[in-house]
Amino acid sequence: MRHLISINDLTDADLRSIVSRGTRFAAREHTPDRTLADQVVGIYFRKTSTRTRTAFSSGALRLGAQIVTFGPNDLQTNTGETVQDTGRVFARMLDMLVARTSGDPAEMRAWAHGQDRMAVVNAMSADEHPTQALADLVTLSRRFGRVEGLRVLYVGEGNNTAASLALALSRFEGTRLELRTPPGYGLADAIRERAVRQAASAGATVAEHHHMDDLPGDFDAVYTTRWETTGTTKPDPDWRTLFAAFRVTAALWEGSPKAVFMHDLPAHRGDEVTAEVLDGPMSIAFDQAENKMHSAMAALEWCRHGVIGAGSAGGSSGR
Known part of the structure; x- marks a missing residue:
């Protein structure tokens, strides 16, 4: 076993x-x-x-x-x-x-x-959330026919979903994972450091920044999760103001017009993602759920x- x-x-x-x-x-x-x-x-x-x-x-x-x-x-x-x-x-x-x-x-x-x-x-x-990462990779593989070489933009809290995604995607050659997380809500240091080491070994890239400025383009997928992970709370009473800049809107597709949208669900429309994106033609979030x-x-x-x-x-x- x-x-x-x-x-x-x-x-x-x-x-x-x-x-x-x-x-x-x-x-x-x-x-x-x-x-x-x-x-x-x-x-x-x-x-x-x-x-x-x-x-x-x-x-x-x-x-x-x-x-x-x-x-x-x-x-x-x-x-x-x-x-x-x-x-x-x-x-x-x-x-x-x-x-x-x-x-x-x-x-x-x-x-x-x-x-x-x-x-x-x-x-x-x-x-x-390791089984979520497996579903994410199956979703990418099903959509693109491969995992290698894909460019993924993750926007939002560096929670357990982001951690497992980083640990999984960093092991595939040529992938790039760009994480944009609010200050103080990024990946745990140990997770980020391990993902970066794995990426270097696999010929992949993992990068994390705490702002939404100077985003590169040509992503294959844009990914977010809900702002309040199941069973957790945030110590900062004004955390929503900090997170607002990390909402996924249609503007993110200006530099990546062919990107798909992914979300591990459940989603809160108007918080981490707009309804226009979640329910729009670029969204494969419910295929991801089935996977x-x-x-x-x-x-x-x-x-x-x-x-x-x-x-x-x-x-x-x-x-």
Whole structure:
């Protein structure tokens, strides 16, 4: 069994195979094999979720697995049982656990600690949203036929979605990720530094600036997320004034007229993005949402079986 807690739990070959497999699922090249027919998948969400929970539930069922769902008040962790003890019990009854818990990355690692009978998938923690990045890469691959060489502009908070996108995209040759984040709300230093190192090794570029001036053009995709990430608050009471300059409007397409628009959803029209953009012809945000299911299927297969019929998503593999 393989855990997927961080994008960097995947080798380059793993990452490319999951993206390739998810792209094939999205293209509906064939009816999914029942590769998880003998598996039981636990779906445990202590935080709200529409796309990720539905994607993994639907994806597991389509691959032949049975699912057991748990809500925020269902487990004895609420009465003092440790995560480790609960995980030891789960591992004797479940084959995989897809979890969104408190957001604490240490807790997510605790679910996986010492487990060799049950795979654990991080369905979002405070520092990373790895399965969102997989959906993003599948979306780009499906739209452009490749990930290599694509230029992506990310506008908004350097949150867990931005972190996983940076850690994933920086491993594909020739890509450029330009992040424009509000001052004080950028990527965590450790995430940015790792993404920059990976980009240098892969022949890619990751750059972050805290203003919207002097934007380069010719982006293939413009990406944003909502300003208030699920389960978080901001200490600055006037943060909306700071974020206003980072709203995605149609003006961003003046230098990139062919760019698509991406959003991990849910969206708040008029905050991080205008309705004109989200509902306009350049938007592929709802294709991106659907691709969460296809990438979830590929991730579950990887956790259970490793590389399956992967083909290539391009570029070199290794690491």
